[in-house]
Amino acid sequence: MADTKTFNLQVVTPDRIFFQGEAEMIELKTTEGDIGVLKDHIPLTAIVAPGVLRIINGGEVKEAALLSGFIEILQDKVIVLAESCEWPDEIDINRANEAKIRAERRLKATDAGQINITRAEMALHRSLIRIELAEKSKH
Structure with missing residues (x-):
């Protein structure tokens, strides 16, 4: 049974599904400022600004370079459509x-x-x- 504190996260770039899985929280930069997203966040669509994407789950923090795009936040799912996204070892x-x-x-x-x-x-x-x-x- 899935942890009730998590939501489904998809990070999609033009050439691949960068990340697909569960997250307790994500942090990223939008054109309106930094944002943190937890499960049951209000629905929101925003423009992603270049910055670091932090994916937090089970005490583990993964970071990636996120270089603009869009984010759609739904009650139990978040989709990031990114121009480019790279793990540190891919840079x-x-x-x-x-x-x-x-x-x-x-x-x-x-x-x-x-x-x-x-x-x-x-x-x-x-x-x-x-x-x-x-x-x-x-x-």
Whole structure:
């Protein structure tokens, strides 16, 4: 019999079902701020912002880099449709560092009027999330 404190969680990316299982709580960032979800949360649909997804179940905490999408919260089920989601061991830290350097270079460019500042800032933010999560998991 399933634990009454849990709900079904699905995290889906364009190329795979990233996670499917039970959770007692999840934490993630939306465009409106950080959110924590427990079973019987009010129904809600929100836009996911780049950040760390924490899946808590049975005292175990799993973290993943969640890079934008949508979340639909129902009474006993949560669905996250993500642009990208990666476990720390899936993150290519060299690639993330290269993306960080490229984004910083774009933001410092003297011809900044010719680049999309918001896009460069988002790329920098996504690379920093990946780097921080990958380095944290090594310790």
